[in-house]
Amino acid sequence: MNYRHAFHAGNFADVLKHIVLTRILVHLKAKETPFRVIDTHAGTGLYNLEADEARRTGEWREGIALVGDKPPPARVAELIAPWYQLCQGLMAQSPPLYPGSPWLAADLTRDQDRLVFCEKHPEDGARLKGNFTRGKRVKVMEGDAWSLLPGLLPPPERRGLVFIDPPFEEENEFRTIAEGLTQAMRRWATGTYAVWYPIKGMREVEAFARRVAGLPAGRILRFELSRYAVQRIDRLNGCGMIILNPPWKLDEDLRAVGDYLAPLFAKEGGGFLRLDWLKHEEKK
């Protein structure tokens, strides 16, 4: 396990995935009934943007920093406000911090909601635990997400989100996710699942999308941002998220957000948004 998220915190991929996470949580909060967030690949939860790792890559300067440089139109500003206000508060601290998905999920949920964070890397797992020492709303589990997840499903609340954000350092990561999702859906078919993935080669992305489209969710949304006009296998051309059983109207939110993010993160004549339904069954 070489991947450490501290090198990438606040980059364009984090911006995209954390806005998606925010919008899902906002929609889940529309009902008073409690829900659960299971973050399968949680990282440490909070990142110092002046730490050696963040300084070495400077990736956040082409991610969260651009949102400050080119503020969005009013509708998008409203959609991203719960995330962006949290970022602004933390980035104004000394040293400036960036919130990872667990921190964001903890910030955006209520007393009645529950959070489970899984992390396999022993050092990052220990940091994550250190960041969430108080409160019975949060449970941190150290270990392999795919071994832990079946035992967490279905959650007692029968409402909520499984947020899946693997490091993609293994060759067969797409297959592992597809298999993990298949197993998870057998235990809890009505949950919302959001999976992040990198776009390097389109062939593997298409194969993954086809496989996910066969899962027993009524509606499956695909949201992708390609930064470059020409895709090259040796770089991160963009990234995407597939959301199974997305909340009502999430697609409209992501259309507005995507129209803002695509030109913001464009490189070398690129900047393309793709938003479509892999599956959309009408409610009976």
Ligand SMILES: C[S@@+](CC[C@H](N)C(=O)[O-])C[C@H]1O[C@@H](n2cnc3c(N)ncnc32)[C@H](O)[C@@H]1O
């Ligand atoms: C992309 S980072 C997560 C970032 C985090 N979701 C966020 O948005 O702030 C992926 C994390 O998964 C962890 N990881 C890698 N393999 C794992 C596994 N099999 N189970 C759980 N965590 C794993 C890595 O150590 C890393 O911290």
